[in-house]
Amino acid sequence: MHKQTKIFAKRVVDFMHTPKVCMELGSFCETVITHMADQQAQCCIVLDSHGKLAGILRKDDILSRIVFKVGPNALIDDVMDDKVQTIRPDEYLYHAIGRMRRQNVREIVVVNEAMQPVGIVYLRDAIEIAASHLMEQIDRLSAEGDIDSLREVKAAQVDLAADMFEDNQPATAIQQLLSHVNNDIYSKIVHDNICHMDAEGWGKPPVEFCVIVMGSGGRGENYLYPDQDNGFILEDYDDNDHTRVDEYFRELANRMCRDLNEVGFPYCTGDVMATNPLWRKTVSQWVEQVSLWGRKRNSLALRMADIFFDFKPVWGKNSLAKDLRFALTEMLKSNHFFLQEMYSQQVDHNVAINIFGRLQREEEGDHVGKVDIKYRGTLPLVEAVRLLSFKHGFEETGTLARIERLHLAKVLSDAEKEYLETALTFLTKLLLKNQIRAFQKDQTVTRFINPNHISQAEKEELLRSLRHIEAFRKRMKGEFTADVF
Structure with missing residues (x-):
């Protein structure tokens, strides 16, 4: 059964709406109500004098708090809800759904680091793209x-x-x-x-x-x-x-x-x-x-x-980490000798291919006959891409993001970008699926796979991916040692 799990990969920024009505503290309720009616808004976002989120006034509050209690000449400060649920634009949408369900609210305000509203997410809209059978998973994860x-x-x-x-x-x-x-x-x-x-x-x-x-x-x-x-x-x-x-x-x-x-x-x-x-x-x-x-x-x-x-x-x-990242990037970019030494430490981290171009299986230990997908597959690729990123002063940390940045800077060719992304994606899929399968069978979750337990097509793709990584590592040898042989 198709579970529509793509919702778990969606970010808030891709789903939020622009708030229809935003008013400052000190506004009269009558003015707020007029604006909400004109815009057919479900709520009004209330801001302080610096544009930061101060509260929210919902459509339901007009009757319960204004009409029957304080009257239209009251200030919005006296009737707004100042305990607003908030979320950042880069967070996952399922977090927003889970938080709204727990707090029993219909909306969540999206704010930036300065606590200024940049959007709003409504529970009703979010649930429409999440099938009911996913709600249990959302509640568990959030x-x-x-x-x-x-x-x-x-x-x-x-x-x-x-x-x-x-x-x-x-x-x-x-x-x-x-x-x-x-x-x-x-x-x-x-x-x-x-x-x-x-x-x-x-x-x-x-x-x-x-x-x-x-x-x-x-x-x-x-x-x-x-x-x-x-x-x-x-x-x-x-x-x-x-x-x-x-x-x-x-x-x-x-x-x-x-x-x-x-x-x-x-x-x-x-x-x-x-x-x-x-x-x-x-x-x-x-x-x-x-x-x-x-x-x-x-x-x-x-x-x-x-x-x-x-x-x-x-x-x-987060600004502490941002400042440190900048200082680190500047230091690495100007210290080629240090990068050369880092390369020399990683040069023996070979991919799982033997001198005949075939899969190199473990020959001793608890995993004889298996292939170490992490340390003899993804790690050599991660290390090589990271070093090249450092050399060019890029601050990205994710491997795919680094590959993309190197490609945009013309450091990687179109072909190199494609085969590195394909290799990383395939090896990640192979290992992660194997780990899930082991967990479901109550077996030990490891970084090894048994080539005898994968299809012939997967074996061929595994070899192809490892050869691409090995070719890229040979290029790195020229980058950091000036030795291309």
């Missing part, structure tokens, strides 16, 4: 509450990914959605722990900060059940406040990582988490750390840098 609720959100991802495959949704789009749901869980856990700490006497965060995820989460390329790769970027503060500030964020990091582990994000075995002071720094400290990695260029520094470079903010003051 649930809020305790750890058990978030654990249910995590579990719901697998069912949704399977349904999206049935609907022939692109594997990379499914990855983006999985990453979004994971990052949303991060956001809810951080918010809840900040509230709990405040109630327990810790107070509010002593400085502004943002939580970042790194690796596949930062690129929007999560598979099923990624482990934790997270950190904090703190606003700069006086050194005299270090003990107080660090005590707060050390406690928050411990609680956040504990809850993430309970929900279904295993602790990082490499300790790449905000509980480790290495991944919990101010903006200035991060800039100095990145600069230090660039100067040292030893294997440890390169490994740490490689982990960090795909970071993305998931909660807090």
Whole structure:
């Protein structure tokens, strides 16, 4: 049965309407009612003197709050609802639907980072494109509450990914959605722990900060059940406040990582988490750390840098991450020696093709006879595209976005863009489908696939994809070593 799961890939910005009536605080209700009638508007968005969202007046409120209570000469300030549900334009539409259903409201106002209204989404319209049998999935994925609720959100991802495959949704789009749901869980856990700490006497965060995820989460390329790769970027503060500030964020990091582990994000075995002071720094400290990695260029520094470079903010003051991204991009663009060293660290990350051009299967360990699709397939491609993006000073983090940007800049030819996108999409689909199948059979979810269990056409496409990646890596050798042989 076709499940119409394309709704889970839709963004709010693609579905929102322009508000018909917007009025400032201090407006008379009679004037507001006239404008709403003229525009046949269901509601009026109320703005403060800076154009920021202050409240909303709905059509139903005209009778219940104005006609029968205060009269038409009252100010809109006295009758509006100042507790308006809001959402950002780049969020997924299913979030808007879930939030409206939970709060029992008919609309949600779309705002930008400055809290200025840029659109509105009506529940009635959104439900029309979401079949009724999808409402349960929407409610599961947008649930809020305790750890058990978030654990249910995590579990719901697998069912949704399977349904999206049935609907022939692109594997990379499914990855983006999985990453979004994971990052949303991060956001809810951080918010809840900040509230709990405040109630327990810790107070509010002593400085502004943002939580970042790194690796596949930062690129929007999560598979099923990624482990934790997270950190904090703190606003700069006086050194005299270090003990107080660090005590707060050390406690928050411990609680956040504990809850993430309970929900279904295993602790990082490499300790790449905000509980480790290495991944919990101010903006200035991060800039100095990145600069230090660039100067040292030893294997440890390169490994740490490689982990960090795909970071993305998931909660807090996003401008901190934006400023750090700019500083990082500028440093990398002007440090060709550092990029050469990064390439030298990755040069042995070969694709799964042997010297005869056939599939290279694992020869030892627990996965003999299988192919490591992640570390011998997608990772060499991700690394190569990332390095080329750094060389040209591009700030994108997603691999497809980087390929697109490199193509627009004429760094990649039309043919290169096509075969790299096709290879990434196919390998992602192959691995993600295999992981879903393993989960549904109560088998261990891994990054390996057995070539004996895929069709002949898939085997041929797998070989073709790996050969394209290998050819691109040979080009990278010329880019970063001036050695084309």
